[in-house]
Structure formats: C-alpha cells, structure tokens
Amino acid sequence: MSGKGSGKVRIIGGRFKRTPITVLDAEGLRPTGDRQRETIFNWLNFLLGSFEAKRSLDMFAGTGVLSLEFLSRGGAESVAFEKNRAAASQIKAIADKLSANLKIYAEDCLTSAKISESSPYDVVFIDPPFALNLQMQAFSRCLPFLSRDGLVYIESPNEIGEDILETMNMVSIRRSKGGASFLLLAQKRR
Numbered sequence: 001m002s003g004k005g006s007g008k009v010r011i012i013g014g015r016f017k018r019t020p021i022t023v024l025d026a027e028g029l030r031p032t033g034d035r036q037r038e039t040i041f042n043w044l045n046f047l048l049g050s051f052e053a054k055r056s057l058d059m060f061a062g063t064g065v066l067s068l069e070f071l072s073r074g075g076a077e078s079v080a081f082e083k084n085r086a087a088a089s090q091i092k093a094i095a096d097k098l099s100a101n102l103k104i105y106a107e108d109c110l111t112s113a114k115i116s117e118s119s120p121y122d123v124v125f126i127d128p129p130f131a132l133n134l135q136m137q138a139f140s141r142c143l144p145f146l147s148r149d150g151l152v153y154i155e156s157p158n159e160i161g162e163d164i165l166e167t168m169n170m171v172s173i174r175r176s177k178g179g180a181s182f183l184l185l186a187q188k189r190r
Contacts, residue, residue: 007023014071021068043173051075057121058080067125071100122150150187
C-alpha cells in the first residue's frame with residue numbers, strides 16, 4: 001500500500017462544501033462517489049430533518065468522506081474506524097484542518113471496544129472493501145450501539161434482502177442501485 005494519492009473526492013454539501021480529499025492508493029479503497037453520496041444524504045436529510053445533535057459511526061472510513069460529509073451538514077460528532085494507518089492519519093489531518101468533531105481510530109471496528117464510547121449512534125455507515133465481504137458482520141456489530149430511531153447505511157455488491165433484515169429486526173427505509181453498488185438504508189423494526 002502506498003501513501004501517495006491516486007485521486008481526489010470532494011465534500012458535496014454543507015459548510016465544508018468543495019473541500020478536496022485525497023484518495024490514497026490503497027488496496028480495496030473505493031470512496032463513495034458524488035452521486036451516491038448525494039442520494040444517501042438526501043435520504044438522511046429527509047428522514048432526520050436536521051443533523052444537529054446527531055452522531056454517526058463510520059465503520060470502514062477509507063477517505064473519511066462520509067463522516068466529513070455528515071459533519072459538514074451539521075452533525076454533532078462522527079466516530080470513524082480505518083485500519084490503514086496512513087488513511088487514518090490523513091482523515092485526522094483533514095478533520096483537524098476543518099476543526100471537524102471527528103474521532104478517528106486506526107483499529108478494526110469489528111473488534112475494538114472503542115466503538116461503544118460515543119454510542120448510541122443516529123447514523124451508521126457501512127462500506128467495507130467489497131472483496132472482504134464484511135457488510136453483514138459489521139451490520140450485526142453496530143446494532144447494539146444504534147439509537148432507538150437510528151439508521152444504518154450499507155453499500156454492498158449484492159442486494160440485502162428483506163428476509164435477512166427481518167432476522168436482524170430491521171426494515172429497509174430506502175434502496176437504490178448506483179453502478180456496481182447496492183445502497184440500503186435500514187432502521188429498527190417497530
């Protein structure tokens with residue numbers, strides 16, 4: 001894995017709009033594209049109304065763009081996990097530069113005890129490298145730390161069916177397909 005940048009993404013909305021974020025040349029790093037982020041944040045804006053006083057958890061931060069986008073739109077705090085130390089360092093540097101309330105841990109979100117420190121979370125982002133197939137493991141891991149009305153966003157190469165959600169006491173709120181990715185926003189069944 002190299003520390004060199006292989007491109008850039010930009011924050012698309014809120015107070016940090018147009019801030020460029022370098023994409024490291026790292027295996028499996030596939031930042032969520034502008035169109036998909038616009039879709040996700042339109043969904044969240046509609047469902048949450050306001051990001052004020054809301055907390056997010058980004059389980060596979062990569063570039064940190066989902067957490068930074070959340071904070072840019074008024075989120076109170078974001079907690080992000082990224083095992084790649086160079087990527088975690090880069091996320092921390094940009095968050096510090098923007099004075100964004102982002103805690104970044106260079107640890108595995110599936111085993112770290114730090115995941116519970118800022119819970120409950122109002123929004124959880126799950127977008128691991130697709131080749132690792134960790135979506136469902138991460139989904140199960142985050143549920144105890146989800147707020148009562150919390151939302152879980154999952155990006156996956158395969159669609160997650162309602163039958164699977166039902167076994168987790170969850171229900172889909174929004175679904176879409178963007179390129180090779182299936183986008184799912186789920187919430188606890190009431």
